[in-house]
Amino acid sequence: MSIAIVGTGQTVHARRRTDVSQAGLAREAVIEALADAGLTMDDIDSVIVASGPAMFGAVNQPEKWLVDALGARYKPLVRVTSGGGTGLAGALAAINQINGGSARRVLVVAYDKLSEGALQASISTLYDPFWGREFAVGIMGFAAAYWHARIEKLGHTEEAAALVAVKNRRQAMANPKAHVRREVTVDEVMASRPLCWPIKLLDVPPISDGACAVIFAAGGDAEAITDRPAWIHGMTYYSEADNGADRSMLQSEPLQIAAAKVYKQAGITNPFRQFDVAEVQEPYTCFELSYYEGLGLCPEGGAAELIESGETAMGGSLPVNPSGGCMGANPIGATALIRLAEAAMQVTGKAGDHQVVGAERALVQAGGGWANLRGVAAVGAEKR
Amino acid sequence: MKGETMTTTDAPTASDEMESLAAQLRMPYTLTPGWATGIFLAELGRHRLIGSRHGDTISVPAQDFSGTSGEPTEGLVEVAPVGALQGFTTTADGTLGLVLIDGTDIPMIHRLLDFDSETLQIGARVEAVWSDKPVGSMLDLAGFALASSSESFSPRAVPGDLLPPVLQVDYSMTLDYQHAYGPYYGTLFNAVKYDRRLRGVTCTKCARVLLPPRAMCDVCFAPTSQWVDIDAVGTVQASSIVHIEFIGQRMKPPYVYSEIVLDGTSTRLIHMIGDVDAEDAKTAATPGARVRAVWSDRRTGSLTDIDYFKLIP
Numbered sequence: 177m178s179i180a181i182v183g184t185g186q187t188v189h190a191r192r193r194t195d196v197s198q199a200g201l202a203r204e205a206v207i208e209a210l211a212d213a214g215l216t217m218d219d220i221d222s223v224i225v226a227s228g229p230a231m232f233g234a235v236n237q238p239e240k241w242l243v244d245a246l247g248a249r250y251k252p253l254v255r256v257t258s259g260g261g262t263g264l265a266g267a268l269a270a271i272n273q274i275n276g277g278s279a280r281r282v283l284v285v286a287y288d289k290l291s292e293g294a295l296q297a298s299i300s301t302l303y304d305p306f307w308g309r310e311f312a313v314g315i316m317g318f319a320a321a322y323w324h325a326r327i328e329k330l331g332h333t334e335e336a337a338a339l340v341a342v343k344n345r346r347q348a349m350a351n352p353k354a355h356v357r358r359e360v361t362v363d364e365v366m367a368s369r370p371l372c373w374p375i376k377l378l379d380v381p382p383i384s385d386g387a388c389a390v391i392f393a394a395g396g397d398a399e400a401i402t403d404r405p406a407w408i409h410g411m412t413y414y415s416e417a418d419n420g421a422d423r424s425m426l427q428s429e430p431l432q433i434a435a436a437k438v439y440k441q442a443g444i445t446n447p448f449r450q451f452d453v454a455e456v457q458e459p460y461t462c463f464e465l466s467y468y469e470g471l472g473l474c475p476e477g478g479a480a481e482l483i484e485s486g487e488t489a490m491g492g493s494l495p496v497n498p499s500g501g502c503m504g505a506n507p508i509g510a511t512a513l514i515r516l517a518e519a520a521m522q523v524t525g526k527a528g529d530h531q532v533v534g535a536e537r538a539l540v541q542a543g544g545g546w547a548n549l550r551g552v553a554a555v556g557a558e559k560r
Numbered sequence: 561m562k563g564e565t566m567t568t569t570d571a572p573t574a575s576d577e578m579e580s581l582a583a584q585l586r587m588p589y590t591l592t593p594g595w596a597t598g599i600f601l602a603e604l605g606r607h608r609l610i611g612s613r614h615g616d617t618i619s620v621p622a623q624d625f626s627g628t629s630g631e632p633t634e635g636l637v638e639v640a641p642v643g644a645l646q647g648f649t650t651t652a653d654g655t656l657g658l659v660l661i662d663g664t665d666i667p668m669i670h671r672l673l674d675f676d677s678e679t680l681q682i683g684a685r686v687e688a689v690w691s692d693k694p695v696g697s698m699l700d701l702a703g704f705a706l707a708s709s710s711e712s713f714s715p716r717a718v719p720g721d722l723l724p725p726v727l728q729v730d731y732s733m734t735l736d737y738q739h740a741y742g743p744y745y746g747t748l749f750n751a752v753k754y755d756r757r758l759r760g761v762t763c764t765k766c767a768r769v770l771l772p773p774r775a776m777c778d779v780c781f782a783p784t785s786q787w788v789d790i791d792a793v794g795t796v797q798a799s800s801i802v803h804i805e806f807i808g809q810r811m812k813p814p815y816v817y818s819e820i821v822l823d824g825t826s827t828r829l830i831h832m833i834g835d836v837d838a839e840d841a842k843t844a845a846t847p848g849a850r851v852r853a854v855w856s857d858r859r860t861g862s863l864t865d866i867d868y869f870k871l872i873p
Contacts, residue, residue: 305739310862
């Protein structure tokens with residue numbers, strides 16, 4: 177079945193939003209998405225709430241609280257959660273509801289209000305209590321350790337990652353929703369304070385309060401709602417065993433599997449040439465380099481050369497993260513849905529100052545877990 | 561738990577199991593009540609109850625959004641700090657009641673104070689009891705007690721000197737868990753605690769050695785069988801140098817986070833590399849480096865029974 181995105185909305189992301197509760201934050205994005213689609217809550221068949229680990233905000237099962245603020249009373253409503261991939265997992269749930277015939281118009285709202293809790297300590301509880309939690313540094317220690325391995329094996333140097341920080345922070349300047357809008361230089365990144373070497377302060381995105389909402393509709397409904405739907409060309413979310421044997425983590429196998437599946441769904445044979453724009457979820461700069469390879473945008477070991485070429489910057493042949501990506505704002509539970517919303521904005525020409533001119537096909541990547549949960553999506557202007 | 565020695569081919573049995581690992585999570589929070597509830601909290605210190613109007617409905621505590629329509633509140637009202645008891649439950653820690661404040665439509669839950677079995681009746685008239693030392697939290701309203709007079713008023717316009725909203729409520733959670741070791745972690749950490757041995761299991765299909773031990777091989781999904789003793793010597797697969805400090809951290813930085821593949825195994829052991837300068841570690845504690853466990857004097861039945869891994873020159 178053809179399914180399209182017919183409306184998107186985002187809050188103004190910030191380090192701390194003292195003016196709204198968690199429920200009010202989620203509502204703000206929903207109001208904008210409904211306005212974008214020209215719909216009201218009466219038009220929505222089903223609601224998916226997507227947010228990060230409950231430990232982040234001290235409200236367990238927050239979807240029960242959100243019903244009021246969303247005006248979701250008497251509608252089906254479930255919560256989906258999957259770390260940094262939460263937003264895309266929520267989107268996939270919406271797609272599956274529409275494909276399954278239980279709904280025609282589904283609202284997904286993803287959010288996190290990270291200013292409210294102790295982030296690294298919360299993320300450390302993702303570790304097995306018997307196996308490594310004592311030594312955990314959120315996900316930063318792990319991410320830095322495997323970047324260190326990729327520096328040695330794949331040439332993903334600190335300088336190459338610094339170019340990701342420079343590119344994404346520059347691109348965030350043109351995104352009015354971005355929380356951080358400040359340009360940096362390679363030298364500043366390299367000289368920034370080590371947090372978990374090789375990860376340095378400027379390799380790390382901000383910690384944000386923010387929400388994103390996306391409305392999905394079945395084909396006929398989508399065409400009735402808007403003359404510019406963003407069609408879903410493919411979407412998947414795959415896993416790998418957390419501590420399975422022989423995991424080198426140099427590449428994320430579930431990312432490679434998800435990309436292959438989506439490219440098949442979308443009729444993509446050469447992703448670097450066929451996509452016009454990409455939005456990837458890069459919780460640290462090193463991840464964007466790794467995703468270039470996992471998504472097949474370059475060969476294994478080719479990521480440093482690709483970022484150095486400038487082809488993934490605005491004006492290049494495949495701009496990656498025109499929005500600024502996570503470097504512009506990183507409300508973890510919402511981050512993956514923001515990537516999808518930004519991709520939809522690009523292929524419908526609604527991206528404003530950070531529009532890639534003439535973009536028709538967009539690639540989206542997101543993931544949660546210890547490199548073992550990965551999702552990919554493709555959206556396009558053409559009905560498919 | 562019993563400390564008898566096991567041979568390497570013993571299957572785990574109940575007598576070998578340690579029961580559970582005590583783990584505590586302590587998390588501080590700074591919660592945001594939002595505009596209407598923030599004003600409700602601020603005004604408690606002045607002994608006023610602030611509600612919110614949503615069409616024909618009045619909610620107290622004041623809410624930003626209508627539970628019926630999702631629309632923002634049309635405005636705030638002051639309500640009388642008296643009402644009627646609609647329900648209650650008594651626990652070892654006290655009695656909680658559902659109180660329908662006069663003129664409002666949704667009961668609020670709070671503590672009931674100084675009731676006895678005679679007075680604790682549905683329909684009883686109650687009045688607010690205020691805290692002597694307001695701090696900007698829900699407990700500035702200490703609870704409700706039996707009403708001493710019949711004075712009340714209908715919801716009315718809020719006073720002109722309304723306080724700005726409380727923007728942040730400090731909160732914390734302390735959660736105690738008892739994680740069951742189960743037969744596999746039990747056998748491993750029993751051996752760690754009493755014999756200073758690490759024990760893995762072998763997959764019946766691919767013959768890989770898995771640590772921590774488990775019932776099934778994650779890759780083959782075949783059962784595991786043979787127990788294998790593993791030397792606490794291995795190769796660094798990945799490492800990073802921790803400088804960041806954060807709430808809830810177990811160790812003082814800098815330290816070297818490390819994922820180590822012990823000799824003969826195919827899985828990752830997460831620990832730290834010690835006895836090395838943080839700057840030297842960039843090149844010395846690098847992927848491929850050889851390391852050996854340094855056992856602690858502690859015997860806790862956890863990975864902290866190893867103090868750290870030391871680089872083998």
